[in-house]
Amino acid sequence: MTAKATRQVFGETIAKLGETHPEIVVLDADLSKSTKSDLFAKKFPDRFFEMGIQEANMIGVAAGMAGAGRIPFICSFACFIAGRFDQIRLSLAYGNANVRIVGSHAGVGIGEDGYSQQGLEDIACMRSLANMAVIQPGDDLECAGAIEYLLTHQGPAFLRTTRQSLERVNAEGYQFQFGKAVQLREGADVAIFATGGTVQGAVRAHEALKASGIHARVVNVHTLKPFDAEAAIKAGRECKGGILTVEDHQIIGGLGSAVAEALAEGGVGARLHRVGIEGFGESGTPEE
Structure with missing residues (x-):
């Protein structure tokens, strides 16, 4: 199996799940080509919302959509979205909103872009919130399974994805089990x-x-x-x-x-x- 970045897996999986789950909506903060949410946008333009460089506003809009019965996946670089901690804390965690935060380009693995683009404190922020689930897949199978799981998860969740390609570490037929190492x-x-x-x-x-x-x-x-x-x-x-x-x-x-x-x-x-x-x-x- 060819190595694949989990951001790519996210884009492909959410676009596929969109066919059978009309409640899925995707929002992005001006980085859809990088986060791969553009794959969903091309397939379901009426359920994709380009919010511009307004992460805080995107979080608030997603919370409202969740309250109306939608399942929003909001996308940006992990460092940028974690920087809006106040809005995440109040609009998503405190309100127990069924919003899925997708933080891509995590860690130093993104390479030459440097510290300003590297999500290095995001897990610490998200783990500190009482009801925030935090998931970081290790390969393509795990990422696809995690996204499918998140359609039924109750409460806010943070999905951390990579820019770099990851080798497959799980065997074919792997089944994702939330909370189980x-x-x-x-x-x-x-x-x-x-x-x-x-x-x-x-x-x-x-x-x-x-x-x-x-x-x-x-x-x-x-x-x-x-x-x-x-x-x-x-x-x-x-x-x-x-x-x-x-x-x-x-x-x-x-x-x-x-x-x-x-x-x-x-x-x-x-x-x-x-x-x-x-x-x-x-x-x-x-x-x-």
Whole structure:
């Protein structure tokens, strides 16, 4: 299977689901070609709303549409939409609106565009809201399954997608289960917890470590909230070398923080090492 960016999967999937779900509407803040919401716009122009560079207004309009029985998917870069936290907090979270925020171009994986375009604090913001679901798919199968799930989810949700292409990490026939981490590789020497764009690297690390006689468990965390605490507690108890978390996000408030919280509250004294962004992102290729 050819690697595919999850933003592309979003565009293709939402356009397909639009055929059988007339309640779906899509709004974008002047970035439809980048977020791939333009694929829905071409197919259903009467259900697509180009809001211009007005993310705050887009959030308010979507909340009203949700109140009228629609299922709005609102799209922008993750850094731009998370920057409208006040509107998200009051119009979506406080009102428990069935709005799906799609934040694309997440993390330093977007490359040369630099910090101004990199969503590096968005997960921390969204996790702090009491009823906000936070989902970050690790491949095309997971992304398509998550979007289909979001048609029935009650309450606001944040879907984080990538600009860069991701290798498929799940097997054909994979079924998305909201709130349930996926163990991709067996191992009890150490556990690697990854999410979104870092999952493919975790799988490669498993193979490299295996060649050295180290058996690393790989856990794909597609749902960051609600977090599968039991998966972290189980790994902390069973993996003698502890847990390594890897995320394309600030080291505070994301996957590493979720694992740390689960271990502490579960009374597990496992060693934890977090790998993420410390400081600000810089311009460069994703590989750099």
